[in-house]
Amino acid sequence: IKIKITEIPIPVGFAPAFEGERVRKDEMFAEFGGGRTTAWELVRKRDLSEVEDHKIEVIGPDIDTLGPDGGKLPLAIIVDVAGKNMEEDFEPVMERRIHYFVNYIEGVMHIGQRDIAWVRISKSAYEAGFRLKHIGEVLYAKMLDEFGNIADKVQVTIITDKEQVEKLLNEVARPKYEARDARLAGLTDESVDTFYSCLLCQSFAPAHVCIVTPERLGLCGAVSWLDAKATYELNPTGPCQPIVKGECLDEVKGSWESINKRVAEQSHGATTKVNIYTIMEDPMTSCGCFECICGIMPEANGVIIVNREYHGMTPLGMTFGELASTTGGGVQTPGFMGHGRQFITSKKFLYADGGLKRVVWMPKELKEALKDKLIERGKEMGIENFYDMIADEEVGTDPDSVVEFLTKVGHPALSMDPMF
Numbered sequence: 557i558k559i560k561i562t563e564i565p566i567p568v569g570f571a572p573a574f575e576g577e578r579v580r581k582d583e584m585f586a587e588f589g590g591g592r593t594t595a596w597e598l599v600r601k602r603d604l605s606e607v608e609d610h611k612i613e614v615i616g617p618d619i620d621t622l623g624p625d626g627g628k629l630p631l632a633i634i635v636d637v638a639g640k641n642m643e644e645d646f647e648p649v650m651e652r653r654i655h656y657f658v659n660y661i662e663g664v665m666h667i668g669q670r671d672i673a674w675v676r677i678s679k680s681a682y683e684a685g686f687r688l689k690h691i692g693e694v695l696y697a698k699m700l701d702e703f704g705n706i707a708d709k710v711q712v713t714i715i716t717d718k719e720q721v722e723k724l725l726n727e728v729a730r731p732k733y734e735a736r737d738a739r740l741a742g743l744t745d746e747s748v749d750t751f752y753s754c755l756l757c758q759s760f761a762p763a764h765v766c767i768v769t770p771e772r773l774g775l776c777g778a779v780s781w782l783d784a785k786a787t788y789e790l791n792p793t794g795p796c797q798p799i800v801k802g803e804c805l806d807e808v809k810g811s812w813e814s815i816n817k818r819v820a821e822q823s824h825g826a827t828t829k830v831n832i833y834t835i836m837e838d839p840m841t842s843c844g845c846f847e848c849i850c851g852i853m854p855e856a857n858g859v860i861i862v863n864r865e866y867h868g869m870t871p872l873g874m875t876f877g878e879l880a881s882t883t884g885g886g887v888q889t890p891g892f893m894g895h896g897r898q899f900i901t902s903k904k905f906l907y908a909d910g911g912l913k914r915v916v917w918m919p920k921e922l923k924e925a926l927k928d929k930l931i932e933r934g935k936e937m938g939i940e941n942f943y944d945m946i947a948d949e950e951v952g953t954d955p956d957s958v959v960e961f962l963t964k965v966g967h968p969a970l971s972m973d974p975m976f
């Protein structure tokens with residue numbers, strides 16, 4: 557018999573209504589990740605014998621050791637799930653829910669996923685007695701509540717010990733993330749007959765519909781085509797629904813009758829046409845949780861990409877936050893689009909607009925994180941040193957120094973067809 561947990565033993569409120577709540581710097585007591593410390597999260601399938609139900613363990617200093625003004629700590633959240641019906645394919649689906657469940661806590665903010673997670677705990681939550689073990693209580697209760705049909709036992713380990721957070725990231729979490737990505741790598745949009753729509757973000761962007769394909773993951777970076785498929789298998793009436801591709805209207809722009817129909821239906825008529833391979837004409841809408849934004853830089857005849865963790869200026873004269881406020885909210889903004897990090901090196905990225913060759917600038921951290929794939933894709937495009945041709949903040953954040961650099965290195969975008 558499964559017991560439905562309704563009361564979660566934490567000293568602050570818990571409700572989906574708290575999802576949109578931000579914890580600003582001056583209200584913040586503790587911070588994890590967000591480019592300031594290492595923070596990651598992982599859901600793992602384990603054997604029944606390896607999981608002690610409702611065990612919640614905190615390894616390392618809790619937030620009350622930070623002193624009266626608070627501070628930052630590294631963080632690892634590991635949720636171990638055991639159950640007769642549990643499958644490895646379900647791990648990333650459950651892992652994405654960490655984002656929602658943690659955001660439902662009053663005074664706690666969660667952004668990102670995997671090893672780019674970012675968590676803030678407010679002063680008022682801290683003063684109310686909120687501690688790290690309460691994140692464990694929430695995840696324990698909600699995982700059983702929403703995935704009771706597959707999870708028989710759940711245990712949560714929360715680590716703030718720097719050495720262990722780093723060690724387990726390299727030994728346990730990253731190999732898992734990489735294995736998941738590798739399973740997807742062999743699939744192309746052409747090789748499947750079904751795409752998926754995802755509506756998980758409609759709670760705060762009511763007209764937003766993500767179209768998820770093998771070569772284009774959701775813009776949060778956390779929902780791949782395999783994840784959408786598993787979500788549908790777990791819950792056939794849930795947020796991810798299959799779209800049988802059917803007739804293609806335009807293979808280059810990525811236009812399908814079936815996609816337009818689905819988007820029109822699920823956006824309640826707000827958007828009636830979406831081309832999934834271009835940012836110039838009817839691009840996909842952006843909710844608010846995109847990992848990156850790409851946007852046209854007219855002076856360079858290309859696009860820049862900026863990731864959420866980068867706090868500086870971009871050559872468009874806007875920061876990530878400023879770009880996000882004009883791009884997000886579930887509307888189409890031609891020339892600008894939110895997207896996942898992994899999408900950048902997909903062959904379908906800007907496919908109708910000239911592809912990866914259009915990318916002229918991105919923050920150094922993002923560039924480094926994608927280095928191997930950028931080099932590989934550069935070679936595929938016949939440009940041996942494409943990686944080195946992409947400008948970053950060290951080259952400059954004003955259009956003139958970026959264009960000067962692009963000219964010097966002979967960046968391909970400068971001689972491509974005009975974007976407009």
Ligand code: SF4
Nearest residue numbers: 754757766774776779
């Ligand atoms: Fe789903 Fe898209 Fe939201 Fe990701 S960004 S959870 S794919 S709707």
Ligand code: ZN
Nearest residue numbers: 757843844845
């Ligand atoms: Zn979203």
